[in-house]
Amino acid sequence: MIAIELEEIIISLLRLAVTELPHDVVKSLETALNKERNKTARNQLEAILRNVKLAKEHSIPICQDTGIQIFYINVGAHFPLIDQIPKIINNSVKRATEEVPLRPNTVNPFTNENPGDNDGLGIPWINWKVNDGTDLEITVFPKGGGSENMSQIAMLTPGQGIKGMKRFVIDAVIDAGAKPCPPTIIGIGLGGGADICMKIAKEQLFRPIGQRHVNPRIAEIEIELLDALNQSGIGPMGLGGDTTVLDVHIGATMRHPASFPVGLVIQCWAARRASATVTKEGKTIITSHEVK
Amino acid sequence: MEYELTTPISEEDIRKLHTNDILYITGTVFTARDEAHERALEWFKEGKKLPIDPSGLAVFHCGPIVRKIDEGWEMVAAGPTTSTRMEMFESEFIEAFKPRVIIGKGGMGSKTTAAMEKIGAVYGAYIGGAAVLAAKAVKKIVDVSWLDLGMPEALWIMEVNRFGPLIIAIDSYGSNLYEEVKTKVEQNQNEIYKKLGF
Numbered sequence: 001m002i003a004i005e006l007e008e009i010i011i012s013l014l015r016l017a018v019t020e021l022p023h024d025v026v027k028s029l030e031t032a033l034n035k036e037r038n039k040t041a042r043n044q045l046e047a048i049l050r051n052v053k054l055a056k057e058h059s060i061p062i063c064q065d066t067g068i069q070i071f072y073i074n075v076g077a078h079f080p081l082i083d084q085i086p087k088i089i090n091n092s093v094k095r096a097t098e099e100v101p102l103r104p105n106t107v108n109p110f111t112n113e114n115p116g117d118n119d120g121l122g123i124p125w126i127n128w129k130v131n132d133g134t135d136l137e138i139t140v141f142p143k144g145g146g147s148e149n150m151s152q153i154a155m156l157t158p159g160q161g162i163k164g165m166k167r168f169v170i171d172a173v174i175d176a177g178a179k180p181c182p183p184t185i186i187g188i189g190l191g192g193g194a195d196i197c198m199k200i201a202k203e204q205l206f207r208p209i210g211q212r213h214v215n216p217r218i219a220e221i222e223i224e225l226l227d228a229l230n231q232s233g234i235g236p237m238g239l240g241g242d243t244t245v246l247d248v249h250i251g252a253t254m255r256h257p258a259s260f261p262v263g264l265v266i267q268c269w270a271a272r273r274a275s276a277t278v279t280k281e282g283k284t285i286i287t288s289h290e291v292k
Numbered sequence: 293m294e295y296e297l298t299t300p301i302s303e304e305d306i307r308k309l310h311t312n313d314i315l316y317i318t319g320t321v322f323t324a325r326d327e328a329h330e331r332a333l334e335w336f337k338e339g340k341k342l343p344i345d346p347s348g349l350a351v352f353h354c355g356p357i358v359r360k361i362d363e364g365w366e367m368v369a370a371g372p373t374t375s376t377r378m379e380m381f382e383s384e385f386i387e388a389f390k391p392r393v394i395i396g397k398g399g400m401g402s403k404t405t406a407a408m409e410k411i412g413a414v415y416g417a418y419i420g421g422a423a424v425l426a427a428k429a430v431k432k433i434v435d436v437s438w439l440d441l442g443m444p445e446a447l448w449i450m451e452v453n454r455f456g457p458l459i460i461a462i463d464s465y466g467s468n469l470y471e472e473v474k475t476k477v478e479q480n481q482n483e484i485y486k487k488l489g490f
Contacts, residue, residue: 040312040459044419047457051422063421064357064369101368103357104443114442146374146420167490174481178398178470179374181420228484233476237397237419239459240473270421 001282003084006136009276009284010092013140014069015100017274018061021052022288024208025246025271032183032243041241045183048236048269063270066102067142069093069124072203076133080280085136086126093117093124102142127199139206139275139288147180147268153198156260165190165262166225172264173229173245178238181268185209186229186248189263191255197263204249205267206275213250222248236269246271296454300348301392303412309460311469315416316456317393320434321350323448325373327441329381336388343437344449346389350416353378353396354426355444358433365433367450371423372397375415383407399461399470409466416458417469429455 029052033045055062071089075082094117096102104116106123118124154168169188189200212219225248235241246269255261275288297305299319309315322344324332332342356370375382375396382400385391386407394400394413397420408414418426430450437447461469 043314043457043459047419047422047425051419051425054424054428058424060424060427061357061369062424064355064371064423065373065421066357066369101357101359103355103369144421163488163490166488167485170481170484170488174477177474177477179376181397224488228488231480231484231487233473233480235473237417237459238399238473239417239461239469240476268421 001080001280003081003088005282006081006088006278007092007095009278010089010138010140011096011099013138013274013276014092014096014102014142015059016286016289017140017142017272018066018100018102019059020056020289021062021271022208022273023290024210026052028209028246029183029269032246036242038235038241040239041235041243044236044239045243061100061102062272063144063268064103065144065146066100066105067144067272068105069118070141070143071124071126072139072141072206073126074129074131074137076131076135078132078134078280079136089124089126090119094119134280136278137275138278139273141206141273144268144270147184147266150176150180150266151198152264153194154262155194156262158255158257158260161260162221164260166221168262169225169264170228173266174232174234176266177234180266181270182234182238183236183243183246183269185246185267185271186225187265187267188248188250190250190252191261192253193256193259194261196253197261198265199263200251200253201263201265204251205265205271206273207249209247218250218252222250299350302348303392306392306412306414307464309414310463310465311460311467311472313460314456315393315414315458315460316454317350317458318453318455319349319451321352321395321450321452321455322346323352323354323356323370323446323450325353325355325445326377327445328438328447329378329385331438331441333381333384333388342389343435343447346391349391350393350395351385351391353394356427356448357423358443358448365436367427367430367433369423370426370430371421372418374398375400379404386411386413393458395458399468405462405466405468408462408464412464414460414464415462416456417461418456418458426455429453
C-alpha cells in the first residue's frame with residue numbers, strides 16, 4: 001500500500017468517528033431513555049438520540065466540538081509505511097478539517113493563534129505501541145474540551161486506598177455536575193504514576209459500554225460506582241434525573257509502595273471513537289462500528 | 293408546559309415561562325461567546341452601536357462549525373458551549389442590551405439570575421453536543437460580524453425555525469433549576485457516602 005491510501009483510510013475513520021457513534025453508545029443511550037423517570041431528562045435523552053440519528057443520516061459532526069485529534073496506534077514493526085505514519089496522520093487531519101469538516105481547534109497557548117487546520121506543536125498527538133506483526137491497528141479519538149476540562153488526578157496515600165479512590169470519584173463527578181455534558185462515561189486509572197494513571201484513565205474510555213473489567217473484583221467496583229453515581233440525581237445535562245453516567249471503567253497497573261495515584265477522565269455522551277485494522281496490503285477492517 | 297415564541301419576544305411573554313417549561317424559538321438568534329461578550333460591553337461603554345440590536349432576541353453561547361458556500365455561509369454544526377464562562381459578562385450584557393433569552397449549557401450563576409429577574413429574561417438550556425439538531429433548525433445565516441475573533445468566537449446572526457427544545461432552567465422570577473438540582477444532589481451525596489461506607 002502507498003501513503004495516499006492510508007491517508008484516505010484515516011480521513012474516513014475521522015469522518016466515521018465524528019459523525020456516527022459506536023453501536024454500544026447508542027444502545028446505552030436508548031436503554032437509559034427506557035429507564036429514565038424524570039420528564040425533563042427524557043426530553044434531553046430523546047433530543048440526544050434524534051441528534052445522533054440526524055448526524056449519521058446527513059454525515060454531519062454529532063457535536064460542533066470535534067475535539068483535539070488523538071491517535072492510538074499499535075503498529076507491526078513490519079507494516080510497510082511505519083516510518084511515514086506521523087506525516088500521514090498530519091496530512092489526514094488537515095484534509096479532514098476541510099473535508100468532513102472538523103472545527104479548527106488547535107490554539108497556540110502562548111500566542112492564542114489558531115492555524116485553522118488542527119495541526120501544530122505535537123497535535124495531532126500519537127500514542128505508540130509497536131508489535132512484531134505486519135498490521136496497523138489505529139484508533140482515532142476526537143476528545144472534546146468540555147468533558148476533558150473536568151479531568152482530575154488525586155495522588156492518594158496507600159492508606160486511603162480503594163475507599164479513597166471511590167470517594168474521590170464520587171466527589172469529582174458530582175462537582176463536575178452539568179459541565180461535562182452528562183450522561184458521561186467515567187474512565188479511572190490506578191497506579192503507575194501521575195502521567196500513567198491519567199493515560200490509563202483515558203484509555204478506559206474506548207472500552208465498549210457494558211463491558212466489565214476481566215477481574216471480577218474490579219468489575220464489582222465499577223458496578224458499585226456506576227450505581228452510586230446514578231443515584232446522584234444530576235441527570236442528563238445536569239437538569240436532574242436518573243441518568244448521570246452510562247458506565248464506569250477502571251484500569252490499573254502496579255503502584256509504587258509510597259503512592260496511590262488515581263486518574264479520572266470524563267467522556268461526554270458524544271463518545272466518539274473509530275478503530276480499524278489495516279493490513280500490509282491495505283485491507284481495512286473497521287472494528288469500532290458495524291459498517292455496511 | 294411547552295411554548296413557541298417568535299422574536300422579537302416581549303417581556304410579557306417571557307414572564308409566562310417557568311423553570312422546566314420547554315421553549316421553541318422562531319426568528320433571530322445570534323451567537324456570542326467570551327470574546328464577543330467582552331467586545332459588546334466595551335462598545336456599549338464607548339457608545340458604539342453593535343452590528344445587531346439584541347433587544348427581544350436570543351443570544352446563543354455557541355462556537356459553530358460554519359462552511360463558506362457561494363452565496364454566503366452554511367451552518368454545519370451548532371451546539372452550545374459552557375455558559376458559566378460568560379457569567380462574568382452576562383448580567384451587564386442583559387441590562388445593557390435586553391435580550392430575552394440566553395441559550396447555552398450548564399447553567400449560570402446568581403448575578404445572571406438576578407439580572408434576568410430584573411429585566412425579564414430567561415435561560416434556555418440546550419442539549420450540549422446536539423449540534424446537528426441545532427444546525428437543522430437554522431434556516432439561514434443572515435450575517436456574520438467580528439470574524440476577526442475567529443470562527444467560534446464571531447457573531448453569527450441566524451434565522452431559525454422552531455429552535456429547541458430549550459428547557460427553561462432559569463426563569464424571570466429568580467428560580468434556577470440548576471440550583472434546585474444541586475440541593476437535591478447534595479442530599480443524595482450524603483446517601484451515597486453512607487452506602488459506600490465513607
